[in-house]
Amino acid sequence: MTEKKKLRIATTSLAGCFGCHMSFLDIDERLFPLLELVEFDRSPLTDIKHCGPCDIGLVEGGICNAENVHVLREFRKNCKILIAIGACAINGGLPAQRNHLDLRSCLTEVYLTEPGLAHGHIPNDPELPLPLDKVHPLHEVVKIDYFIPGCPPSGDAIWKFLTDLIAGKTPELGFGLIEYD
Amino acid sequence: MTDTFQLDGATVPFEEGQTVLQAALAAGQYIPHLCYHPEFKPHGSCKLCTIKVNGRTAASCTMPAGAGLNVESDTEELNVLRSTLVQMLFAEGNHFCPSCEKSGNCMLQALGYDLEVHTAGFRHMYPDRPVDASHPDILLDFNRCILCELCVRASSEVDGKNVFALSGRGITKHLIVNAESGLLKDTDIALTDKAMQVCPVGVILKKGVGFSVPIGERRYDKSPISAQALQDAPRGPEASGNCDACEDAP
Numbered sequence: 001m002t003e004k005k006k007l008r009i010a011t012t013s014l015a016g017c018f019g020c021h022m023s024f025l026d027i028d029e030r031l032f033p034l035l036e037l038v039e040f041d042r043s044p045l046t047d048i049k050h051c052g053p054c055d056i057g058l059v060e061g062g063i064c065n066a067e068n069v070h071v072l073r074e075f076r077k078n079c080k081i082l083i084a085i086g087a088c089a090i091n092g093g094l095p096a097q098r099n100h101l102d103l104r105s106c107l108t109e110v111y112l113t114e115p116g117l118a119h120g121h122i123p124n125d126p127e128l129p130l131p132l133d134k135v136h137p138l139h140e141v142v143k144i145d146y147f148i149p150g151c152p153p154s155g156d157a158i159w160k161f162l163t164d165l166i167a168g169k170t171p172e173l174g175f176g177l178i179e180y181d
Numbered sequence: 182m183t184d185t186f187q188l189d190g191a192t193v194p195f196e197e198g199q200t201v202l203q204a205a206l207a208a209g210q211y212i213p214h215l216c217y218h219p220e221f222k223p224h225g226s227c228k229l230c231t232i233k234v235n236g237r238t239a240a241s242c243t244m245p246a247g248a249g250l251n252v253e254s255d256t257e258e259l260n261v262l263r264s265t266l267v268q269m270l271f272a273e274g275n276h277f278c279p280s281c282e283k284s285g286n287c288m289l290q291a292l293g294y295d296l297e298v299h300t301a302g303f304r305h306m307y308p309d310r311p312v313d314a315s316h317p318d319i320l321l322d323f324n325r326c327i328l329c330e331l332c333v334r335a336s337s338e339v340d341g342k343n344v345f346a347l348s349g350r351g352i353t354k355h356l357i358v359n360a361e362s363g364l365l366k367d368t369d370i371a372l373t374d375k376a377m378q379v380c381p382v383g384v385i386l387k388k389g390v391g392f393s394v395p396i397g398e399r400r401y402d403k404s405p406i407s408a409q410a411l412q413d414a415p416r417g418p419e420a421s422g423n424c425d426a427c428e429d430a431p
Contacts, residue, residue: 087279090300092307097277100309140304147299151279175405178294180278181285181396 007055007166010041010079014068015095015135016061018044019152020086024058026155037166054079056165062088063136064095067129076142081165084138085158087151087180096135103133146171150179186250188212195246202230202241205254211407212254213263213295215288215381216329217242221338224330227270229263229292264296271301273352275308275324276382282391283383285399289327290382291406313358315366319377320386326356331379339375344368356384 013021021044027034042051051057051071057079063069076082087093098106111120138144148161157177164171183194186201188210195204200223205212216227225243232241233253241254253259270276270289278284292298313321328347333356336344344365348357360367370376377385396402400409 084300087277091271091277091305093277094279096305096307097280099307100275134307137300137305139300139302144300149299173297173299175294178297178299180290180293181281 006039007037008041008053009038009043009056009058010051010054010075011043011045011058012051012060012071012075013044014059014061014071014089014138015064016086016088016093018060020060020089020150020158023150023152023155024085024158027159028155030159034162051075051078055081056162057082058085059083059089059138060085062092062095063132063138063141065129065131069132069141072138072141081145082138082142083146083148083161084144085148086153087149089138090147090149092135092137093151096137099134103131107131148173151181153177153179184246184248186246186248186252188252189255193246193252199246200242201232201234201239201244201246201250201252204246205241205252206411209411210254211410212241213260213292213407214242214410215292215327216331218331218334218379221331221334221379224334227266227327227329229266231259231262233259260296263292264298265302267293267296267298268301268303270327271298272303272305273308274306274326275310277324281322281325281383282386283325283380285394285396285402287383287401288381288406291401294401295405295407310355313365315364316370316388317366318372318388319365319370320388321356321358321365322384322386323356325382326384327382328354328356329381331381332356332376332385335375335379336370342369342374342376344370344374344376 011021011024040046041054042048051074057075059072059075059082061068063072084090088095092099107122111117111122148157150157154177157173157179160173160177161171185192185194187193188205191210193204193208193210202212202214202217212230212232214230216224217230223242225240228240230241231238232244234244234250267289271293276289278290281287284290310323312323330347333345333347336342343359346357346359347354349355357363358365358368372387377387
């Protein structure tokens with residue numbers, strides 16, 4: 001008897017808080033049946049640094065800097081199905097609350113004029129990715145196949161969505177699982 | 182003998198003067214709607230309640246019920262149109278639900294849930310709309326305004342005060358406050374005003390009570406808006422129904 005090939009899943013957090021990943025872990029003991037069906041590629045769970053060819057990519061967080069764009073494009077290139085998970089990935093979320101402010105004045109206030117930072121300066125190490133002028137939802141940068149809203153989506157919502165998808169059905173959330181907050 | 186029309190194949194009776202939406206809701210048939218309020222004259226601006234009558238689209242909140250009309254509402258075509266309208270409202274304003282104290286009690290959000298809107302889809306506009314926190318008891322957060330004019334209508338028709346108005350046209354249209362300073366503190370608005378109770382989203386908020394109801398116990402945590410809208414009947418031709426969605430006066 002040949003073992004059924006497991007689906008490969010990659011996950012990452014861009015301009016997010018890892019809350020959606022914490023919520024993913026809230027599927028609790030259902031992780032065991034899930035691991036019968038899938039294996040993880042790049043993810044904070046594996047510490048693999050780059051995304052290889054995958055069936056499903058789960059991306060938390062919006063796009064706030066150049067590195068986010070790079071990682072998101074790597075996910076799009078490698079994942080057959082790309083899913084935006086959580087408010088930040090879908091509409092920019094909390095980081096996008098800076099979008100009606102000027103980036104320079106934002107940085108100036110945080111690093112130079114606010115009290116508490118002795119000899120503060122705006123970070124300019126060449127290794128730091130440059131912030132973008134505005135924070136963007138994922139779908140403004142690459143094609144996104146599915147969206148799981150919520151801040152964060154509940155473990156039950158993530159479980160329902162993934163199991164629908166793995167079973168080959170169109171994922172549906174329905175009342176009680178679809179939440180924007 | 183009462184006249185009737187057909188709604189998605191069901192027979193709906195109506196009284197003279199009722200609109201299609203009023204008659205449908207009174208008969209227990211739900212049509213999604215947002216700017217309509219049972220206590221006010223229909224406004225017809227949000228178009229969420231769009232139906233097809235004899236093959237032509239119309240706003241059911243303003244369309245007079247007529248004998249023998251053939252009305253389509255719960256079809257894939259119309260529900261996709263409604264989802265798109267909700268998506269456009271989300272993309273046009275700053276609707277950041279996790280930080281909004283109206284979350285869970287918001288009609289726009291609840292309609293999004295009902296219509297399975299998972300993303301705004303469009304490019305978000307992130308408009309710059311500073312809040313008006315000038316009034317000691319009331320906060321105005323314009324970021325969430327959907328221009329339904331319910332506060333405008335309530336303030337003028339019920340409170341007799343004209344505290345609110347819409348100004349500008351097209352994408353620059355916005356809610357304004359009737360004071361020389363433009364600030365709410367310089368108006369005669371009171372917490373007991375009808376205008377305080379009708380906002381379907383989180384623009385007009387009483388200060389000091391935010392997030393008082395825990396998640397799980399808020400209005401639309403309990404059952405979908407489609408189920409709750411039917412509880413707000415009666416909706417007679419005089420539009421004098423009682424609205425459960427209105428917040429209680431303090």
